[in-house]
Amino acid sequence: MLEVSNLEVRLSSFTLREISFTVGKGEFFLILGPSGAGKTVLLETLAGIYYPRQGKILLEEKDITFVPPEKRPISIVYQDYALFPHLTVEENIRYALHFRQQKAGLSWRKLVDFLGIGHLLPRYPDTLSGGEKQRVALARALAASPRLLLLDEPLSALDPSLRGEVGRELKRLNRELGLTVIMVTHDFSEVFSYGERVAVLFGGRLAQLGTPGEVFRRPASLEVAKFVGMENLIPLEREEGSWFLLGRHVNPAQNYPEGKLFAGVRPEDVRVSRLPLSLPYSWEGEVESLVNTGGIFKVEVKVGATRLTAYLTGHQIMEEGLRVGERVYVGFAAEYLCLLKA
Numbered sequence: 001m002l003e004v005s006n007l008e009v010r011l012s013s014f015t016l017r018e019i020s021f022t023v024g025k026g027e028f029f030l031i032l033g034p035s036g037a038g039k040t041v042l043l044e045t046l047a048g049i050y051y052p053r054q055g056k057i058l059l060e061e062k063d064i065t066f067v068p069p070e071k072r073p074i075s076i077v078y079q080d081y082a083l084f085p086h087l088t089v090e091e092n093i094r095y096a097l098h099f100r101q102q103k104a105g106l107s108w109r110k111l112v113d114f115l116g117i118g119h120l121l122p123r124y125p126d127t128l129s130g131g132e133k134q135r136v137a138l139a140r141a142l143a144a145s146p147r148l149l150l151l152d153e154p155l156s157a158l159d160p161s162l163r164g165e166v167g168r169e170l171k172r173l174n175r176e177l178g179l180t181v182i183m184v185t186h187d188f189s190e191v192f193s194y195g196e197r198v199a200v201l202f203g204g205r206l207a208q209l210g211t212p213g214e215v216f217r218r219p220a221s222l223e224v225a226k227f228v229g230m231e232n233l234i235p236l237e238r239e240e241g242s243w244f245l246l247g248r249h250v251n252p253a254q255n256y257p258e259g260k261l262f263a264g265v266r267p268e269d270v271r272v273s274r275l276p277l278s279l280p281y282s283w284e285g286e287v288e289s290l291v292n293t294g295g296i297f298k299v300e301v302k303v304g305a306t307r308l309t310a311y312l313t314g315h316q317i318m319e320e321g322l323r324v325g326e327r328v329y330v331g332f333a334a335e336y337l338c339l340l341k342a
């Protein structure tokens with residue numbers, strides 16, 4: 001339903017370039033990336049706030065590259081809600097009806113019921129909680145009956161319990177209304193809860209596009225690996241044309257004739273045990289530190305001069321009887337090993 005090809009957007013001190021991707025009808029598509037990567041600029045270009053210098057945006061096969069924002073069937077919701085403070089909730093939502101470009105869409109009643117905001121209609125935005133404001137902002141965005149909903153970190157200003165509640169509402173909107181959604185997020189747990197595909201932006205470029213599983217377990221580069229929390233990144237040794245990881249032979253699927261290779265493994269895929277592990281990649285080491293990070297323990301095991309990080313549950317720590325200074329075995333299955341070029 002959305003086709004973005006070779007987009008280039010130049011701002012005074014920032015350029016978004018070579019951005020190409022497609023989003024299917026009814027898809028929940030996510031955009032991830034470090035601060036300043038260009039996530040908001042990309043959303044705002046789709047919304048028509050910036051015009052590209054190059055490239056095309058097709059929405060349902062119609063070229064909308066230079067269509068003004070108010071003529072695009074696209075709504076955008078920001079993290080700070082951006083409600084009009086001098087208008088009541090009802091007036092805020094009705095305002096958006098002027099921009100409705102298609103007869104079809106949710107009726108007023110259905111919209112209000114769907115988001116459960118009937119009791120808030122006479123109130124002013126200042127008197128609403130964060131979750132209520134975000135629901136009103138969503139209602140206003142949906143009142144315009146968009147084909148595509150753009151969300152710029154809509155959950156980040158909410159406390160954790162509201163985040164789950166509003167998040168589930170977003171997924172319901174997407175599923176029950178068949179609405180196509182593109183959402184920017186900083187929160188990795190949201191990626192697995194909501195996203196079908198993820199685009200990772202770095203420095204104005206698309207660094208990777210894939211399913212959450214691909215991006216988190218098969219990052220396309222070292223920088224993406226670091227960004228998505230692949231904490232174990234260990235340089236491989238090269239001896240007589242073969243590659244080794246801490247002395248264990250590694251057989252890359254591809255040929256890497258030269259340069260430096262890193263082994264990447266997610267800490268949640270690393271096992272630590274007091275008994276030898278029957279895994280192709282395992283070593284003997286010593287527990288160097290054990291830190292409770294709120295239910296999950298970060299365990300660092302020293303293997304020679306290298307430190308391997310594992311995330312384990314309190315239950316696993318107790319079962320294994322792990323303690324700092326203990327001799328243990330640490331390792332992972334071959335399927336969790338990801339090779340990355342430096």
Ligand SMILES: Nc1ncnc2c1ncn2[C@@H]1O[C@H](COP(=O)(O)OP(=O)(O)OP(=O)(O)O)[C@@H](O)[C@H]1O
Pocket residue numbers: 011012013014033034035036037038039040041042
């Ligand atoms: N109107 C503008 N004019 C010039 N530069 C801009 C403009 N808007 C954004 N930028 C710059 O473009 C770059 C990307 O900004 P953007 O807001 O898209 O980042 P982001 O990935 O959304 O970051 P964050 O996660 O911090 O919100 C930044 O360096 C920002 O300063």
